[in-house]
Amino acid sequence: xxxxxxxxxxxxxxxxxxxxxxxxxxxxxxxxxxxxxxxxxxxxxxxxxxxxxxxxxxxxxxxxxxxxxxxxxxxxxxxxxxxxxxxxxxxxxxxxxxxxxxxxxxxxxxxxxxxxxxxxxxxxxxxxxxxxxxxxxxxxxxxxxxxxxxxxxxxxxxxxxxxxxxxxxxxxxxxxxxxxxxxxxxxxxxxxxxxxxxxxxxxxxxxxxxxxxxxxxxxxxxxxxxxxxxxxxxxxxxxxxxxxxxxxxxxxxxxxxxxxxxxxxxxxxxxxxxxxxxxxxxxxxxxxxxxxxxxxxxxxxxxxxxxxxxxxxxxxxxxxxxxxxxxxxx
Numbered sequence: 455x456x457x458x459x460x461x462x463x464x465x466x467x468x469x470x471x472x473x474x475x476x477x478x479x480x481x482x483x484x485x486x487x488x489x490x491x492x493x494x495x496x497x498x499x500x501x502x503x504x505x506x507x508x509x510x511x512x513x514x515x516x517x518x519x520x521x522x523x524x525x526x527x528x529x530x531x532x533x534x535x536x537x538x539x540x541x542x543x544x545x546x547x548x549x550x551x552x553x554x555x556x557x558x559x560x561x562x563x564x565x566x567x568x569x570x571x572x573x574x575x576x577x578x579x580x581x582x583x584x585x586x587x588x589x590x591x592x593x594x595x596x597x598x599x600x601x602x603x604x605x606x607x608x609x610x611x612x613x614x615x616x617x618x619x620x621x622x623x624x625x626x627x628x629x630x631x632x633x634x635x636x637x638x639x640x641x642x643x644x645x646x647x648x649x650x651x652x653x654x655x656x657x658x659x660x661x662x663x664x665x666x667x668x669x670x671x672x673x674x675x676x677x678x679x680x681x682x683x684x685x686x687x688x689x690x691x692x693x694x695x696x697x698x699x700x701x702x703x704x705x706x707x708x709x710x711x712x713x714x715x716x717x718x719x720x721x722x723x724x725x726x727x728x729x730x731x732x733x734x735x736x737x738x739x740x741x742x743x744x745x746x747x748x749x750x751x752x753x754x755x756x757x758x759x760x761x762x763x764x765x766x767x768x769x770x771x772x773x774x775x776x777x778x779x780x781x782x783x784x
Contacts, residue, residue, distance in 0.1 A: 486764045487774070489784055491601055493664025493687060495632035496761055501599040503549030503573030504528040511553070518542060522550060522564075532557045535578060541565035541587030544572055552576040555782025558606075562586050568596040576781050578606040582618060589619030596626040604635045606780045611672060615642050620676070625649040627660035637669045637780030644673040648681025651705055651730050657682040661707075666690050666763075667771075669779040674698050680733060684708030685757040690766050692775040693717065693745075699724045701748075703733030708756035712738040715771035716745040723748035741768035 495501040507527030512518045515536035522530055527547040534553075537560050544550060546569040552558055558578035565588055566572050579591040587593070591607045594600055607621040621638050623646040624631060638644050645665070648657050661683030668691045670677045675698035680686050682705050689712040693700045699721035703709040716722040722745050725732045736753035766774050 487667060487690065487766050488764065489604070489635065489778075491603070491632065491634075492763045493632035493634065493666060493761065494630050494662045495599060495601040495664070497662075498599065498630045501571055501573060501601045501630070501632075503571060503601070504530070504547055505549060505573075507547065515542075522548060532577060535560055538562035539583075539586045541593065543567070544569065544574075546570045546572065549573040549575070550577065552578065552605075552781060555606075555780075558781075559591075563588065563591040563593060566592070566594045566597045566600060570597065571599045572597065573601045573603070574605065575601075575603045576605065576784055578781050580607070581609050584616055584619045588623070590623045591621045592623075593620070594622070594624045594628045594631065596628055597631075598629045600628070600631045602631070602633045602636065604779070604781060604784050606637045606639075607641070608637075608639045609641045611640055611642055611674060619643060620646050621673075623647075623649070624661065624663060626653070627656045629660040629662050631663045633663065633665045633668060635667045635775075635779045635783070637671070638673050638677075639669070639671040641672070642674040643679075644670060644676045645678035646676055647678045647683055647686065648705065648707070651681065654682060654705065662686065664689075664763075667766075667775050667779060668692075669775045670694065670696060670700070675702070675727075677701055679704070679727060680707040680709050681705035681730065682707050684734075684755075685710050685759060687712070687759055689713055689763075690768075690771050690775070691715070692772050692779075693719050693722070695719070696721075699727065701735075702727045703735045703751075704728075704730035705733055706731065707733035709733065709735045710738070710756050710759060711735055711740060711748060713740065713765055713768040713771065715741045715743070715768060715775075716748075717743040717772070719745040722746050723750075725749045725751045739768050741771065
């Protein structure tokens with residue numbers, strides 16, 4: 455069950471036309487959320503990154519590459535923005551955190567493959583071409599216990615669908631992951647969860663991810679696009695100008711879409727995309743402004759959320775998320 459604060463009940467007749475679809479019985483108090491780690495990354499032993507080890511500050515790409523892949527528990531502070539064309543590989547028990555609001559990578563991303571206990575925070579990552587490494591700003595493959603928080607991730611929407619790949623792609627039975635308070639913008643294929651319709655045997659029972667308080671601006675699609683994971687929790691995110699769709703559930707996934715704010719998004723939640731078979735979705739109190747009604751399917755088959763969490767009122771999500779998502783906020 456979630457941890458919520460309640461205020462005076464709202465009658466459905468009193469809800470503004472733009473939000474009538476929410477049909478609120480009770481509204482959670484605004485500004486309840488904090489920057490504390492919440493969601494799936496807190497489960498199964500939790501995610502602490504390199505907090506138990508030493509701290510090092512790096513000021514060059516070569517120093518970052520060496521520190522990130524070293525087999526010691528460590529917090530790596532990134533000071534500067536480094537141009538690159540190959541993935542920076544991250545080992546287990548690492549925290550990679552940017553200094554200031556503009557430190558990070560341009561042209562390549564972080565590869566978090568088959569490792570455990572990683573934190574990625576406060577980094578600006580931009581314009582990762584599809585052919586540069588995995589082609590993603592943050593690529594999580596087979597990894598467990600990962601927290602991706604307060605980053606600024608982007609490219610552009612003018613170079614074509616396949617010129618860039620993803621911003622945060624999570625594949626191959628990765629598990630226990632939270633993606634929170636990120637500013638993801640000006641990109642076509644933003645968040646992929648599950649890489650193939652043919653990977654059920656590996657992915658079923660895994661791909662448990664929480665997406666909360668992210669700011670998706672001009673993210674054309676995949677906020678996220680889900681296969682197999684159940685439950686995947688999508689709450690308190692702000693979507694602005696998601697042209698193709700906001701959230702997609704496919705391949706019998708179970709997605710709980712709760713108290714998000716959708717603006718200028720014709721297809722807010724869909725239960726099919728491409729040639730993938732349908733997924734399942736449970737909805738609760740999403741706020742719509744110039745946006746289409748979310749699809750729902752087999753909500754009872756979406757598994758229960760096992761952790762406590764705090765929620766903001768759906769109508770307050772836009773102001774809270776735009777003020778606090780991205781770099782320079784922690």
